[in-house]
Amino acid sequence: MTRAPLSLKIAAIGGLAFLHIPLLFILLYCFTTEEKSYAFPPPGFTLKWFGVVWGRADIWAAVGLSLKVASIATVLALILGTLAAGALARARFFGREPISLLFVLPIALPGIVTGIALRQAFGLMEIPFSLWTIVLGHATFCIVVVYNNAVARLRRLSPSLIEASMDLGADAFQTFRLVILPNIGTALLAGGMLAFALSFDEVIVTTFTAGQQSTLPIWMLSELIRPRQRPVTNVVAVLVILVTFLPILAAYYLTRHGEAVAGSGK
Amino acid sequence: MHVHAAPIATPAVRFAGVVRHFGTVRAVDGVDLSIAPGEFFAMLGPSGSGKTTCLRLIAGFEQPDAGHIEIFGETVEGLPPYRRAVNTVFQDYALFPHLSVGENVAYGLRVRGIGRTDRDRMARDALAMVKLAGMEARRPAQLSGGQRQRVALARALVVRPKVLLLDEPLGALDLKLREEMQSELKGLQRALGLTFVFVTHDQSEALSMADRVAVFNEGRIVQVGPPEEVYERPATRFVARFVGSANVLEASQAQALGGPARPSSLRPEKIALLAPGAPAPEGASLIEARVTEVSYQGPVRRVSVLSADGLALTAAIPAAAAGVMAGASVRLAVPAGAVRAMEGEE
Numbered sequence: 080m081t082r083a084p085l086s087l088k089i090a091a092i093g094g095l096a097f098l099h100i101p102l103l104f105i106l107l108y109c110f111t112t113e114e115k116s117y118a119f120p121p122p123g124f125t126l127k128w129f130g131v132v133w134g135r136a137d138i139w140a141a142v143g144l145s146l147k148v149a150s151i152a153t154v155l156a157l158i159l160g161t162l163a164a165g166a167l168a169r170a171r172f173f174g175r176e177p178i179s180l181l182f183v184l185p186i187a188l189p190g191i192v193t194g195i196a197l198r199q200a201f202g203l204m205e206i207p208f209s210l211w212t213i214v215l216g217h218a219t220f221c222i223v224v225v226y227n228n229a230v231a232r233l234r235r236l237s238p239s240l241i242e243a244s245m246d247l248g249a250d251a252f253q254t255f256r257l258v259i260l261p262n263i264g265t266a267l268l269a270g271g272m273l274a275f276a277l278s279f280d281e282v283i284v285t286t287f288t289a290g291q292q293s294t295l296p297i298w299m300l301s302e303l304i305r306p307r308q309r310p311v312t313n314v315v316a317v318l319v320i321l322v323t324f325l326p327i328l329a330a331y332y333l334t335r336h337g338e339a340v341a342g343s344g345k
Numbered sequence: 346m347h348v349h350a351a352p353i354a355t356p357a358v359r360f361a362g363v364v365r366h367f368g369t370v371r372a373v374d375g376v377d378l379s380i381a382p383g384e385f386f387a388m389l390g391p392s393g394s395g396k397t398t399c400l401r402l403i404a405g406f407e408q409p410d411a412g413h414i415e416i417f418g419e420t421v422e423g424l425p426p427y428r429r430a431v432n433t434v435f436q437d438y439a440l441f442p443h444l445s446v447g448e449n450v451a452y453g454l455r456v457r458g459i460g461r462t463d464r465d466r467m468a469r470d471a472l473a474m475v476k477l478a479g480m481e482a483r484r485p486a487q488l489s490g491g492q493r494q495r496v497a498l499a500r501a502l503v504v505r506p507k508v509l510l511l512d513e514p515l516g517a518l519d520l521k522l523r524e525e526m527q528s529e530l531k532g533l534q535r536a537l538g539l540t541f542v543f544v545t546h547d548q549s550e551a552l553s554m555a556d557r558v559a560v561f562n563e564g565r566i567v568q569v570g571p572p573e574e575v576y577e578r579p580a581t582r583f584v585a586r587f588v589g590s591a592n593v594l595e596a597s598q599a600q601a602l603g604g605p606a607r608p609s610s611l612r613p614e615k616i617a618l619l620a621p622g623a624p625a626p627e628g629a630s631l632i633e634a635r636v637t638e639v640s641y642q643g644p645v646r647r648v649s650v651l652s653a654d655g656l657a658l659t660a661a662i663p664a665a666a667a668g669v670m671a672g673a674s675v676r677l678a679v680p681a682g683a684v685r686a687m688e689g690e691e
Contacts, residue, residue: 242406243439245426247453247504257456261443 102320109313117309128310138315141298147210148294149278152217156274157267159218160225165259168233182226185219193219194287201288208290216288217281221274228270232263265333272326279323295319355418357382357508357540358403363412365398372398374564375412380508380542380557382417385534387551388544390561391587396544399561400510403542405429417507427456431508432501436516438493440485446472446496447481453504471503472496474533491522498530502537509534511543515550527554548588552576560584567689577612580689585610592658594684601654603630604684608691613647615683616660618669619676628681634658636673650675 083091104117109128111121132138167179185193197216206212236259244254282296289297295315302312360378364371373395380386388396401407402414405426414421421429432453440449447468448455454464465481472478475495485493494514501509514530515523531554534541545551551558552572559569560583568580579585582593592611594602599609617626625631634650637657645661648669652658660677662669669675 237437237439239435239437239439240441242404242426243433243435243441244452244456245406246404246431246433247456247500248427249452249456250425250427253456257452258441 105313105316105320108310109317111310114308114310128308128314131308131311132314132318135311137293137298138295138311141293141295142318144210144213144292145279145295148213148217149275151210151214152221152278153271153275155214155218156221156225157271160222160270160274161229161263161267163222164226164229164233168230169238183223186223190220190281190283191287194284197284198287208288208292210292212288212290213285213292213294216284217278219284220281221278224274224277225267225270228266228273229263232266233259236262269330269333272330276323276326280319354382356380356415357384357417358386358542359413359415360399360402361413363399363402363409363414365395365402365407365409371564373402373409376564376566378559378566378569380540382540383538385531385541385554385556386543387555387558388542388561389546389548389551389558389588391546394561395564396546396559396561397512400433400512400542400544403429403508404431404433404510430506431510432504432506433510433512434494434497434501434514436512436514438485438497440493440496440500442485444485445481446477446483446485446488449485449496450481450500450503452500457504467503468499471499474502475499490517491526494518494526498533502533502539506539508540508542511541513545514543515545515547523550530554552588560588562587578685578688579610580687582608582687582690584689585687589613590659593687594656598656599684599686601630601656602632602679602684603628603681605686607686609684609686611658611679611684613659613661614645615680616658616662617678617680618648618660618662618666619678621676623676625676625678626680629678632656632658632677632679634675634677636669636671636675638671639669648675650677 108117108121110124110126111117112123112125113121163182167175167182193216197212197219201208201212240258240262241254244258245251249257280296281294282300285294285297293301296319299312299315299319302315303309356379358378358380360376363373363376363378365373372393376395376399378399388399390396398407402409403416405421405424405428409422416429416431440446441452444452447465450468450471451464454467459467469478469481472480475498477492477495477499480488480492480496485496488496494517511530515526518526527550530541543554552575555572557569558572558575559566560575561567562581562583568575568584570578575584576588579588579591585591585593589612592613594604594609594611596606596608599611600606602611604611617629619625619631632650632652634652634656636648637651638649640647641664642661644664646664646666646669648660648662650658650660658677
């Protein structure tokens with residue numbers, strides 16, 4: 080392998096620094112004693128904001144709602160995404176290409192379009208905003224992530240494996256449990272975790288489908304406008320980083336020997 | 346053959362007027378077929394001739410659009426693959442990559458609800474039968490092509506099918522291994538007394554292994570019979586050319602060479618090269634011809650010639666024969682009885 084020139088190395092390091100140093104600042108200001116502005120360097124260090132976060136019911140309500148939404152949307156996505164992948168991975172039928180395209184479209188569509196579309200649809204059908212309207216909004220893109228992972232894995236699976244299973248006496252359910260699931264399991268796990276992470280920090284679609292409730296990202300957005308107790312948002316942001324980063328890391332390690340995790344770009 | 350003594354044995358597999366089309370393509374176009382119990386039956390044909398679709402119709406992966414299929418007297422139209430007493434050895438072997446060799450072989454027993462100790466023992470026995478004893482713990486990915494083939498065979502046989510289907514079973518193996526597997530498959534079939542149905546596009550494979558060969562073309566069976574019969578007496582132009590590349594003669598040409606006044610076939614190896622000045626053998630027809638092309642094929646040379654009256658023929662002569670080169674004039678002898686009418690041609 081040839082060695083990269085120095086200028087390229089500096090550019091690469093600069094790019095990474097640009098991406099990641101802001102994260103360090105979030106961490107740094109968790110501990111500052113100054114609550115109205117982000118002065119640098121911080122005048123002093125304290126752990127009291129962690130205590131404040133612990134004691135605020137509005138934060139825990141938002142965390143609870145976000146976890147609920149993300150879990151339900153992920154489960155929904157796993158079921159529907161796998162079924163759709165099963166239908167579209169191999170079968171040849173009229174309209175297959177348009178259907179696959181429509182299926183993947185929500186992830187390419189700007190969130191704001193999805194959001195407005197859903198809000199108007201809910202309005203037309205007189206569906207009141209609730210946990211379920213948020214879940215529906217999130218499911219639109221969570222399904223795509225699971226679908227993309229599952230369909231890529233299913234296409235690598237030799238179709239004769241399924242025939243061999245049926246040939247040896249297994250019915251459809253046995254074949255799914257004993258042959259298909261073990262072969263697409265890691266893809267589903269990766270897709271599911273990615274879906275969870277996407278849902279957990281989603282803002283735009285949620286803004287249009289949440290009504291009066293606050294998921295965690297919405298809560299943080301509203302908190303930023305307030306002048307007091309600014310480090311509280313930093314503490315929560317660090318928690319969010321942990322909650323979303325760990326599954327994505329796990330997904331990466333689980334699938335790095337397989338194909339790229341498709342559709343991870345939302 | 347292991348045909349039972351019963352006066353009219355129920356066929357292992359019976360097709361009556363079976364049709365299967367994909368869109369406008371008639372992959373199987375009215376096939377009638379009867380395979381005897383214990384028979385080693387080959388379906389031979391070029392790709393797209395319908396032979397693999399017929400195999401899949403027996404297995405249950407395809408359903409006929411018309412006609413009737415029976416397996417040991419039982420009507421199987423509409424029955425899914427998992428309700429049929431037939432098993433398949435797939436062309437790509439289709440071993441489950443997430444299971445060990447032992448678990449692969451035991452799979453059919455597992456889905457039938459047979460307990461772990463029993464199925465482990467049966468899987469071990471089946472692996473021993475295909476000479477893979479002790480390989481239970483390996484993964485399919487750790488095996489060679491020939492070994493995978495044996496695992497696929499053991500996996501299909503362990504559930505005791507009434508008919509074993511083999512889809513191009515030797516296609517992916519190299520020549521040496523292929524010859525070895527040929528005799529092994531034949532031995533296994535004889536020892537088990539089982540009906541084997543296999544699909545191949547390789548005529549030498551079909552001729553050497555099968556008790557009977559069905560030659561497929563364009564979705565139909567054009568000839569069925571023992572290998573000798575199919576080879577020696579091809580019924581149509583297609584069979585004559587596909588099985589052993591025979592010369593096809595029109596009625597007048599056949600008659601001129603001492604054959605019947607009907608479209609006929611003439612095997613290249615029946616044509617003899619005469620030494621200069623040597624007399625033609627008793628009853629043989631003599632051809633004066635010019636060599637147009639010679640191709641060396643190990644034991645024989647394939648010689649294309651053009652006779653004085655414009656007949657193009659191919660002869661297979663011993664490779665040692667001297668003086669045969671493009672442009673040379675040769676004298677060829679066609680023995681009496683070598684030109685044979687094709688029953689299926691007018």
